[in-house]
Amino acid sequence: MKKFVVSISGPTGIGKTDWAIRLARHYKTEILSVDSRQFYREMRIGTAVPAAEELQAAPHHFIQHKSIHESYSVGDFRKEALERIRELFGRHSLLILAGGSGLYLDAITRGLDEFPKVDPGIREDLTRDYQEGGIIPLQKLLAEKDPQYHARVDLNNPHRLIRALEICLGTGKPFSSFIGHRKSPDFFTHIPLGLRAERNVVYARIEARVDQMMEAGLLEEARALFPYRHEVALQTVGYQELFSFLEGTWDLETAVQEIKKNTRRFAKRQGTWFRRHPEIHWIPYDAPTSEATRYIDSIMEQETNGDN
Numbered sequence: 001m002k003k004f005v006v007s008i009s010g011p012t013g014i015g016k017t018d019w020a021i022r023l024a025r026h027y028k029t030e031i032l033s034v035d036s037r038q039f040y041r042e043m044r045i046g047t048a049v050p051a052a053e054e055l056q057a058a059p060h061h062f063i064q065h066k067s068i069h070e071s072y073s074v075g076d077f078r079k080e081a082l083e084r085i086r087e088l089f090g091r092h093s094l095l096i097l098a099g100g101s102g103l104y105l106d107a108i109t110r111g112l113d114e115f116p117k118v119d120p121g122i123r124e125d126l127t128r129d130y131q132e133g134g135i136i137p138l139q140k141l142l143a144e145k146d147p148q149y150h151a152r153v154d155l156n157n158p159h160r161l162i163r164a165l166e167i168c169l170g171t172g173k174p175f176s177s178f179i180g181h182r183k184s185p186d187f188f189t190h191i192p193l194g195l196r197a198e199r200n201v202v203y204a205r206i207e208a209r210v211d212q213m214m215e216a217g218l219l220e221e222a223r224a225l226f227p228y229r230h231e232v233a234l235q236t237v238g239y240q241e242l243f244s245f246l247e248g249t250w251d252l253e254t255a256v257q258e259i260k261k262n263t264r265r266f267a268k269r270q271g272t273w274f275r276r277h278p279e280i281h282w283i284p285y286d287a288p289t290s291e292a293t294r295y296i297d298s299i300m301e302q303e304t305n306g307d308n
Contacts, residue, residue: 003089003094003187004300005097006094007097007109007192008096009195009274013205014202014285016098023293027096027293030096033063034101034108037101039063041066045218062081068228089187097109109192116167130230135156135161142164191295191300192280193292195282197286202267206263219242222243226243237259244258
């Protein structure tokens with residue numbers, strides 16, 4: 001029997017969790033999160049982890065299954081996710097992927113580039129350098145070692161910078177020289193869906209969501225995590241700004257406005273990822289569930305009949 005994986009993409013705050021649950025209930029199936037920030041159990045409010053009633057509405061996987069103190073790469077995730085997908089296909093013919101981390105979605109649906117193993121001490125040294133000197137030295141070193149990747153990577157993401165630099169330093173070759181040789185899994189058909197809305201709607205939803213997070217206790221969550229603020233998992237929007245408040249750099253109002261501004265920037269970067277994937281089928285974020293299910297059913301029928 002043919003197997004299918006439906007992915008739900010879209011800018012942050014657009015409603016991917018709600019759509020995933022609606023589709024999972026319709027197809028009586030399960031959801032795998034591809035939101036890399038929701039992996040960590042200590043980061044609940046700031047990552048918009050689904051509420052208890054949402055988790056009960058449909059089975060979820062890869063939600064708060066790791067600690068911020070654990071090392072967990074996209075390669076680790078891909079291995080575990082593909083194993084889980086094979087397992088779940090034992091009782092479902094269709095599964096749902098949802099989340100805003102394009103790299104992690106690509107890891108499942110398009111494969112990953114293969115990189116040689118390097119001395120783990122290099123990563124440890126780079127992480128220590130970042131903790132002591134901040135992100136700018138990493139940015140400068142990457143510009144020197146791999147200007148091609150420096151021109152395309154998110155320069156404010158220390159995890160990406162450290163990953164690229166450990167390959168550069170460990171192999172003596174640019175990180176970008178290992179990119180472009182990935183192989184997609186061949187045991188399922190991927191049906192990519194995207195949720196779209198006008199920019200003003202996306203931005204309004206972002207502003208409202210940040211306000212809701214603050215009311216739900218995001219500052220208290222950040223305060224509890226402040227002693228661990230140098231952990232790679234915490235180098236993310238929503239926490240870094242509040243850490244600046246807790247350090248006395250900004251007042252609270254400025255920190256909240258920075259969260260909103262940086263979340264809007266993140267949504268723009270997600271748009272760059274979307275444009276690299278013209279195969280995504282876009283539907284309005286406020287469309288009825290049937291608009292998605294009709295499309296999914298048509299693809300499943302085409303794929304199934306094509307094999308007969």
